[in-house]
Each structure stands twice: as structure tokens, then as C-alpha cells.
Amino acid sequence: MSALPARRDLLAALVALAAAPAIAAGTPPGDALEGLDPAAAERIGRAWLAANPSANTASLARRLFPDGRSALQRLRRAAAADFRRGAVFVHRGWRLSDTEGALFGLIALKA
Amino acid sequence: MAFIDARGLPDASPIEADLIIVGGGMAGITLARELAGGALKVAVLESGDREIDMNVQALYAGSATMRAPGNPERTMDAYPIQSRIRALGGSGNVWGGKCAPLDPADFAARDWAPHSGWPMSRRDLQPFYDRACDLLEIPRFAETAPTSADPALRPLELDPADGFFSAPRAYSRYSGGADKAAFDRFRTAFAQAPNVTVYLNANVVRIGLAADGSRVEQLEVARLDGKRHVARARTFVLAVGGIENARLLLASDDVRPAGVGNDHDLVGRFFQAHMTYSVDGDEESEGTAVHVSRAAPMDLYAPKARTAPYSVLAAGEKAQSRLKAGNFTLTLFRGQETGAGAPAKAETQTLARLATRVDGQGGSAGDGQLLGCFAMTEHFPNPDSRVVLDREHHDALGMPRVRLDWTYGAADWDGFERAAAGLGDALGAAGQGRLCWPVRREQLLAIASASRHHMGTTRMDADPRRGVVDPDLKVHGVDNLYVAGSSVFPTSGIANPTLTILALAMRLADHLKSGAVR
Numbered sequence: 001m002s003a004l005p006a007r008r009d010l011l012a013a014l015v016a017l018a019a020a021p022a023i024a025a026g027t028p029p030g031d032a033l034e035g036l037d038p039a040a041a042e043r044i045g046r047a048w049l050a051a052n053p054s055a056n057t058a059s060l061a062r063r064l065f066p067d068g069r070s071a072l073q074r075l076r077r078a079a080a081a082d083f084r085r086g087a088v089f090v091h092r093g094w095r096l097s098d099t100e101g102a103l104f105g106l107i108a109l110k111a
Numbered sequence: 112m113a114f115i116d117a118r119g120l121p122d123a124s125p126i127e128a129d130l131i132i133v134g135g136g137m138a139g140i141t142l143a144r145e146l147a148g149g150a151l152k153v154a155v156l157e158s159g160d161r162e163i164d165m166n167v168q169a170l171y172a173g174s175a176t177m178r179a180p181g182n183p184e185r186t187m188d189a190y191p192i193q194s195r196i197r198a199l200g201g202s203g204n205v206w207g208g209k210c211a212p213l214d215p216a217d218f219a220a221r222d223w224a225p226h227s228g229w230p231m232s233r234r235d236l237q238p239f240y241d242r243a244c245d246l247l248e249i250p251r252f253a254e255t256a257p258t259s260a261d262p263a264l265r266p267l268e269l270d271p272a273d274g275f276f277s278a279p280r281a282y283s284r285y286s287g288g289a290d291k292a293a294f295d296r297f298r299t300a301f302a303q304a305p306n307v308t309v310y311l312n313a314n315v316v317r318i319g320l321a322a323d324g325s326r327v328e329q330l331e332v333a334r335l336d337g338k339r340h341v342a343r344a345r346t347f348v349l350a351v352g353g354i355e356n357a358r359l360l361l362a363s364d365d366v367r368p369a370g371v372g373n374d375h376d377l378v379g380r381f382f383q384a385h386m387t388y389s390v391d392g393d394e395e396s397e398g399t400a401v402h403v404s405r406a407a408p409m410d411l412y413a414p415k416a417r418t419a420p421y422s423v424l425a426a427g428e429k430a431q432s433r434l435k436a437g438n439f440t441l442t443l444f445r446g447q448e449t450g451a452g453a454p455a456k457a458e459t460q461t462l463a464r465l466a467t468r469v470d471g472q473g474g475s476a477g478d479g480q481l482l483g484c485f486a487m488t489e490h491f492p493n494p495d496s497r498v499v500l501d502r503e504h505h506d507a508l509g510m511p512r513v514r515l516d517w518t519y520g521a522a523d524w525d526g527f528e529r530a531a532a533g534l535g536d537a538l539g540a541a542g543q544g545r546l547c548w549p550v551r552r553e554q555l556l557a558i559a560s561a562s563r564h565h566m567g568t569t570r571m572d573a574d575p576r577r578g579v580v581d582p583d584l585k586v587h588g589v590d591n592l593y594v595a596g597s598s599v600f601p602t603s604g605i606a607n608p609t610l611t612i613l614a615l616a617m618r619l620a621d622h623l624k625s626g627a628v629r
Contacts, residue, residue, distance in 0.1 A: 036464055040457040072471070076542065079469050083540035088532075092396045092455055093549025094462055095535035100469060104462075 038111065045108025047091050048101035060106040064099070075099060113302055116160075117313035117334055126310060126342040128154035130628055131330065132350055133315045133359070135159075136201020138595040139350035140298055141246070141613045145620030147304035151628055155302075155309040156332060156342060158351075159198035166335060167197050170314065170506045171355075173513035180521045182556040191513055194563040195352055199311065200287060200298040202352070202563055203609070208286035208418065210610040212240045212252045214278060214438065216428035217489075217604035223435045225522075226381065226492035227602050230573050230582040239614035246613065247283035250420070262407035266422065267544070273537035274430025277411065277422040278440065280607075289418065313340070316508050318347070318363035318371050318592070326590045327371075333508045346628040348619070350595040353382070353565025357498045357598060358513050360569065360579075360586075372569070372579050372586040379498040381567035382517060383603035386559040387442075388527075388550060389485035392451030396549035399486070401443055402463040403544040404470040404479040412443040413482055425605070426530050434533045436526030437489030438605045441534055441546075443482040463545070470542035479544065486548075487605045488527040493520055498568050524552055564608050569598040583627070584619050591629070595619055 049055055064075065082088065082097035089101030130146070132139045135157030146153050159167045173191035178184050196204045213233065220228030233254065244251045259265060266277040284290040285297045302309045310332075317331035319341075327347050332340040349356050357379040361370040370378055392398035403409060414421050426439040451459065459481065467479040490496070496518035500511040535546030550558065572578025575587035580599050586592040595616050597608040 037457045037461045040454070040461040041465075043454065044458055044462055072468075076469055076471055080540045080542065083536040086532075086536065088536065088539075091462070092458060093399075093547045094397070094402075094459070095532065095539065095546050095548065096462060096466065097469075097539055100462070100465060103465065 036107070041104055042108045042111045044091055044101075045104035045106070045111075048089055048105040049108060051089070052102075052105065055102070055105055057106065057109045060102055060109065064102055064106060075103070114299075114309045114311055117310045117332070117340065118336060118338075120338070120340065122338040124340060126154055126156070126313070126332065126340055128152045128308070128344045130154070130346045130348065130623065131156060131342055131344040132348045133330065134201065134349065134351035134355075134596075135199045135298070135309060136350060136352060136596070137203045137206075137609055138612050138616045139348070140200065140203075140301065141616040142348060142350065142595055142620050143307055143309075144246075144301040145617055146624065147301040147307050149306060149624060151306060151623070153307045154342065154344070155307070156313040156315055156330070157199050157309060157311050158314045159196075160311045161199050163196060163198045163204070166507070167312075168192060170508065170510075171195055171197055172506065173501065173515065175515035175517060177517045177519075177556055179519035179524065179556050181553050185556045187517075187561065190561065191354065191515060194561070194565070195354070199309070200294065203294065203298065204287035205563075206286040206288055206609060208282040208284060208289040209280055209607045210244070210247060210249055210283055211278065211280045211606035212236075212614075213604040213606050213611055214425065214427065215254065216431055217438060217602055217606075219428055221428070221431065223432070224437055224489075224491055224602070226494075229601050230571060236611075236614055236618070239618045240610065242617050243610050243613035247285050247610070249281045249283050252279060252281075259411075263410035265407065266411060267403070267405075267424070267538070267541070269537050269541045269543060272429075273533070273540070274427045274433055275424055275534055275537050276427050278425035279420060279422050281420045282418040314508055315342070315351075315359065316362070316510050317365070318359060320363070320366040320371060320589070322366065324366050325588070327592045335507060346591045346593070346623065348593045348595050350616075352596060353568055353598040354498050354513055354515065356594055356596060357568035358500065358510070361500050362510050371592070372589060374588055375576050377570065377577075377579050379568050380494045380496070381492045381570050382496045382498055382515065382565065383490040383492060383567040383600070384517065385487055385490070385562040385564045385603065385605065387485045387487055387562070388555060388559055389483075390550055390558055392449030392455065394452035394455065396455055397451045397459045397547050398449045399484050399550065400449065400459075400547040401441070401482050401484050401538070401544055402459070402466060402479055402547070403482060404467045404472040404542065406472065406477050406479070409443065409480065409482060413445045415445075424534060426534070430530070430533060434526065434529040436530040436533070437491055437523070439489070439527065439530035439534070440487045440605045441484050442487070443484050446481050446483065449483065459547070466545050470544070472542070486527075486531060488523065488530065489605060490603050491520065491523050491526075492567060492570070492602055493518055524555060527555075528552065564597065564603070566597040566600040566603045566608060569594045570601045571599045572601065583622050584615065593619060593623075
């Protein structure tokens with residue numbers, strides 16, 4: 001199993017999901033995630049965590065970012081696989097992959 | 112010939128032709144148009160006039176109740192009047208002009224869909240669809256949708272293995288709701304042919320069978336002023352709509368007690384209709400919506416102009432088989448204020464942004480786009496969904512009124528929910544977007560918006576134990592009586608039925624012209 005990534009690496013991986021121009025501009029991770037309303041992301045994450053009470057920062061980090069920064073392609077594949085096997089997280093009617101729910105869960109735990 | 116107002120005819124004067132078409136709606140008019148200028152002397156008997164008359168419209172009055180497991184019954188007693196037009200042109204007077212063929216899957220016998228299967232395929236009907244498109248002056252529908260180089264007109268890139276596809280729709284101007292002048296020409300010009308006469312204000316109230324029940328000898332025609340006529344021909348076609356065709360067959364019970372064509376208790380059963388399902392946003396949710404991850408405009412699905420051609424997302428046979436569902440479509444429309452509360456809206460924006468990035472379509476391309484949507488699902492053929500006569504109540508001409516028991520079974524909505532989830536999963540798996548479907552099963556009847564599409568009550572099947580009419584649309588057991596219109600559809604699909612009604616009417620016209628009128 002990969003070593004637990006540092007908080008800095010987790011945030012960097014999340015940044016990889018954010019807008020490319022922001023990354024190119026060297027925007028700090030917190031700002032690069034500005035598109036994700038922190039309060040809204042936390043609420044979504046809390047909803048996912050409520051359905052997955054055993055999840056914690058370490059387990060989510062290992063699941064979502066085993067390779068630190070090179071996470072995007074893997075997350076994309078994981079999300080697609082979730083939809084194919086019906087591993088979905090329904091929030092306010094939105095049908096998301098469980099991987100996306102876990103991402104929000106991690107954000108909520110990091111908040 | 113031309114138009115004759117039956118109110119000007121002497122009492123008891125006969126009406127005679129080679130072929131009598133009962134009903135001057137879209138089916139009857141199309142059939143008459145096809146026969147105009149030919150050798151057969153054709154009479155069209157239309158209950159109404161050129162304009163809607165509420166006294167005539169009141170002949171449609173009845174009662175209706177929708178039922179579905181786990182939902183409160185929904186009383187819709189105004190529906191039998193409000194969902195039809197009893198005037199020349201029929202419901203074409205209020206039709207919006209939307210045209211679509213049934214999908215190939217709609218014609219298939221599907222083992223998860225009881226009573227499914229047409230005695231013809233989409234390919235068999237394609238030449239008639241093409242002729243109907245030509246008549247309505249819209250592009251023909253190919254079996255495979257054309258592609259476009261314009262990014263805005265490109266379909267979403269769904270995995271074919273999931274079985275969802277983009278099903279095209281188009282609008283004709285020949286509808287009362289689109290171009291009244293064009294529609295007026297459509298519904299009247301054919302009557303100039305020397306072999307066609309259209310009788311207005313002529314209500315057929317009984318089909319008179321020969322004593323042995325094998326043939327129609329005459330029709331009884333009534334007028335609101337109390338006068339009566341007899342109409343005689345060699346061959347007759349009923350074309351008065353998906354509810355009224357059944358009513359007239361059931362009410363003509365003097366020779367055959369169960370009614371005409373009803374030896375196997377099928378007339379009026381298998382009523383099917385279309386409904387749309389959607390909810391607005393509220394404090395808790397965005398409402399029914401789709402987040403699309405791509406940046407390119409979605410003009411293929413949600414064009415700027417209301418009557419421009421467009422496509423819906425539809426479940427093909429592969430998706431239906433995989434999900435054990437009927438046909439299902441999702442129609443997208445341009446974003447507008449959904450009514451979602453602030454927390455719900457903020458969460459929509461946040462999860463949509465994350466989804467766009469996960470889908471690999473974020474960055475400079477933006478955060479995707481939010482579209483509203485509504486769904487439609489096939490109403491499975493159900494013998495308990497039916498039109499029956501209310502013999503306690505009669506209209507001004509003495510005919511029993513109708514009672515519509517519009518019934519869904521658990522299978523309808525089991526499949527509906529699986530199809531909605533399946534499309535949401537297909538969008539997500541392909542990295543194309545996410546579906547918001549905050550609809551609970553127990554609210555489905557309450558939120559549904561009913562169409563004017565009435566189908567299935569004289570269903571078509573080669574086996575008289577399974578169908579009222581045969582594949583030529585002739586009533587089983589009656590040598591010279593045919594039925595035109597959506598009442599002959601064995602299954603309902605999702606498509607607006609008008610184009611299929613026209614295609615089948617053209618097919619019937621070819622049959623009648625080939626010597627069937629004897």
C-alpha cells in the first residue's frame with residue numbers, strides 16, 4: 001500500500017482537478033479550488049460521510065490519491081467504473097459516482 | 112365534390128359512397144387525401160364543423176381516473192373533453208406539429224414488455240414514414256441519425272454499449288398550433304377532388320352490422336337538431352380517435368352484444384398514453400436537470416428556436432433489454448431559473464464543477480452547462496387500462512358516455528426508475544455529464560403532465576385473440592370495416608403519434624386502392 005500522502009500532496013491532487021490556468025499561474029491550492037464553494041463542498045461531503053461513517057482522512061487519501069499528484073486519470077477511471085457498477089452517491093437528486101462523493105468527503109474532513 | 116353541411120340535408124336522406132371514412136381528423140384526412148382523384152367514391156363523415164362548437168365538443172364528455180400502485184388516484188374528468196378536438200382536422204387543430212417516428216425497438220416483441228410487438232418492423236413502415244414526412248414537408252427520418260461537423264450539433268459521446276442514443280424530432284407547419292392557414296389548406300384542399308365529399312355536422316352513432324355480423328351494412332348518422340340519416344358503402348373506415356373508435360365499436364351492440372370486433376373482449380383495453388415527468392427546483396433540490404460537462408453549445412438537444420429540429424436522449428433496445436425497461440426519453444431545455452434554494456444551487460454549482468473536472472472537460476473550457484429536463488416513459492400495454500362505456504350517462508345524441516380507467520402497473524415505474532438511473536450512469540461513465548432526478552415514485556402521478564395521445568384500444572395483431580384489427584387494419588371477423596389512427600398501435604413508444612398515424616393511413620390507402628374495397 002502506498003504511503004499516506006501529505007496534506008500538501010492531497011491538496012495538490014485536488015488542485016489537479018481545478019482549472020488549468022490557475023495551476024499554470026501558480027495559484028495557491030486553496031485559491032485554485034475556489035470554484036468549489038467550500039461550504040457547499042463540505043455539506044456534500046458531510047452527506048457522503050453520513051452514508052459512509054467508517055471513512056476517515058487516511059482511508060480516503062489512500063483510496064483517492066495513492067499516487068499523490070498523478071491522480072486525475074485514475075479518478076476519472078474510478079468514477080467511470082463506479083457508474084458502470086452502480087456505485088453511486090445520490091445527493092439532492094444528483095447522481096454522482098461514489099468516488100466523487102468520497103472526494104467531497106475528504107474535502108469535508110480537511111475543512 | 113366539396114363540403115356538405117349535413118344540417119342542410121332533408122331528414123332521413125341517405126348518404127352513399129364506395130368508401131366511408133368516419134372522422135375528419137388527421138387519420139381520416141390523410142386517408143382521404145391519398146384517395147382523392149382516384150376511382151373510389153369517398154365520403155368523410157365529420158361530427159364537427161370547421162370551427163370548434165362547444166355543443167359538439169360536449170359529445171366527448173365522460174370521466175377519467177388515473178391509477179398507479181403506491182400513488183393516490185388522480186381524477187381527470189375533464190380529460191375526455193379537453194384532450195380532443197371534435198372538428199374538421201381533429202386534434203390537429205391544436206397539435207404543435209412535432210413529428211417523430213417510432214424507434215425500431217418500439218416495433219419489437221420484447222420479453223420484458225408484456226403484449227409488446229407489432230406485426231411489422233420500423234423498416235417495413237419506413238417507406239410510409241418517408242411519404243408522411245414529404246406530405247408534412249419535413250426532412251425524412253433515417254434509421255440512423257446523421258452527424259454534423261458543427262460542435263453544437265454533435266451528439267453527446269455515450270458508449271454504444273449502454274444502448275442510449277440521440278433520437279431526432281422535427282416540426283411540421285401543417286398543424287393548427289403552428290400555421291393555421293397552412294393547416295386549413297391541409298384539412299380542406301383534398302375535398303376539391305371530384306370523388307370526395309366531406310359531410311360536416313354528421314355524427315355516426317351506430318355501426319349497423321348485417322344479421323350474421325360478418326359485414327357492416329350501414330352507419331346511423333345523427334344530428335344535434337334531431338334529424339337522422341343512414342350512410343351506406345361497400346367499405347368503412349373508423350378514424351375518430353383512440354378513445355372514440357373504441358366507444359363506437361362498443362356502443363354498436365345490437366347484433367353482437369359485446370360490440371363490433373369485440374369477440375375476444377379486447378376493444379377498449381390496452382389504453383396507453385404519454386406523460387411527461389419533471390419537477391421544479393425547491394429548497395431541497397435543483398429539480399430535474401442535467402449537468403453537461405462539455406463546453407460546446409447543446410443546440411442539438413436544446414435549440415434556440417422552439418420549433419427547430421432537435422434530439423432527445425432515448426433508450427434503444429439494448430438499453431431497454433439491459434435495464435428491463437420500456438422506451439424512455441429525456442428531453443433537455445435551456446437553463447432558466449429553476450427555483451432551487453440557495454444551498455441547493457450552491458451545491459449544484461460545486462458538484463457540477465467537480466464533475467466537469469473529473470470528466471476531463473474543465474479548465475479553460477469552463478464548468479460545463481446546466482440544462483433543465485423532463486422524462487417520458489413508455490406506458491406498457493395493460494389490459495386493465497381501458498375505455499369502457501358508462502351506460503348510466505348518455506350524450507345529447509343518446510350514446511353512452513365513456514369512462515377512462517388509465518392504469519399503470521408496477522412494471523411501468525420499475526422500468527422507468529431503472530431507465531432514468533441507467534441514463535444517469537451512462538452520462539457519468541462516458542464523462543459527459545450528470546443527471547439530477549429528485550423524483551419519488553409516490554409522486555409520479557401527481558407531477559405527471561398528460562398528453563393528448565390516446566393509443567392501443569383497438570390494437571393490431573394477426574391473431575384475433577390478441578388484436579382487434581389485423582395487420583391490414585381490418586377488424587377481425589368483419590369483412591369490410593377498418594380502423595385508422597393511434598388506437599391500432601400495439602405499443603405506444605414515446606414519439607408523438609401523429610407521424611405514425613399518417614404513415615399507417617397511407618399504408619391503408621394503398622391497401623384499399625389495391626382492390627380491398629369490394
